[in-house]
Amino acid sequence: MMNKEKTLFIFEGVKTEDRLVEKLERNFLGDRHAIKCVFDAEIYQLYRIIKGEKEFSIDIVSVLKERTAENAKILKDYNRDSFAYIYLFFDYDAHSTLADDDKVREMLSFFNDETGEGMLYISYPMVEAIRHFKDLESFKSLRVKCKRRNCPYKDECHDKDECLKEPHYKSVAATDSKPQLSNVNSYTEDVWRELITAHLCKANDLVNDTFTLPATLISQEAIFSKQFEKHICHKCPEVAVLSAFPLYVLDYFGCVRTIAKLNPCYTNIHAISTPVTDLH
Template structure:
């Protein structure tokens, strides 16, 4: 069976930087192939709206920016497909019902792919000024708040450059984001006792933040992906908590 994994990113730069550093410490037993959709998750929705039989790999391969990267591959070359997109609630075509549909549609990595959402954007990984108060960190999500600038000005100095993270940095980030995931879904800021689905996370974001005051609980998808990939006990062992 193939050990190749296809990562589909919303953008071409930041996600790539994260992955290149991350695979120094995790996932290095696999071959990771990366490509970018170069548009929002809501554009993906438009593509699949009238085609339940849409083949995710074909959709990606047909996009100009991926033709060279994927030219020697077909769908059978990849055991798993993972998609990483931003919430992008301020996008003019953003729609929470559409996102729920997408999370239900892309829910299996060995088939059409599994979708992971960053709240509000991929830069949420480093949006920590103090680990002690990360639990309550939220931002406006239905307007353009120049989130990248906010993160750059407020994150810890040691988190600014994602290309040089050390293993110890990842340990702290993974624990913080998994604790936050558990807080959003179960009201306990502690390490989860089991896996939590992307749909469950989104529904709790809706109930506790989005529909209440148009905010989002800051949360990054990469630690959650690792939690799903390795399982609760193994990731706990890998980050030594």
């Protein structure tokens, strides 16, 4: 019988997410030896597969085996019961031709238990959000447009043509960030502390209106609800730039242990708490 403590990570993309988690494990989480697979498609395509199943249920391990020969090889000795925990990491990807905010809500409601169907984590707008960072003060208010041709207000927007000419978010994140963040392989433990601190403070600000490390866990459903309320459902739809991976760290360690691991950066935040708070 398989070890019931095994963990399965499911990534949207082939390279970036896997590499991020590998470095995050090495520098912050500790070696976990999780099994890692790639869905290799957007969250909305996963939604279509799930909706094709009876009563909105799915054996995600079987789905992965059927998608690629590589997944079939990795998972050949495993089934759903082999894994105690399943985590999915996907992008919001609101520019996708299949994008639909109601689908995101359904997916977050369905994938809300890592010991059941799995726990879904979403990066806004994409996985590159983890590196889109210069400093705490500018990151707090950092937002980007997210719908592009899917914008429901595009026909009444005077800046539509210019908006559609704006560079892809991957290019924006690459140029509008610290140069040393360009290569995730070079991220040290201190870099991870800084990035995790920034994203957790921002998630807390988004949901609880306070730019500090959270005192309670923050659900993915709460994050999407506030993204929609504060940024997405406006005349020019945006999202607050926010990576899924620091939220996974928070869930993994819990608030007290996370703050303890982030202690150097946490102290720095309190040292500059007045100007940061004033930006709110």
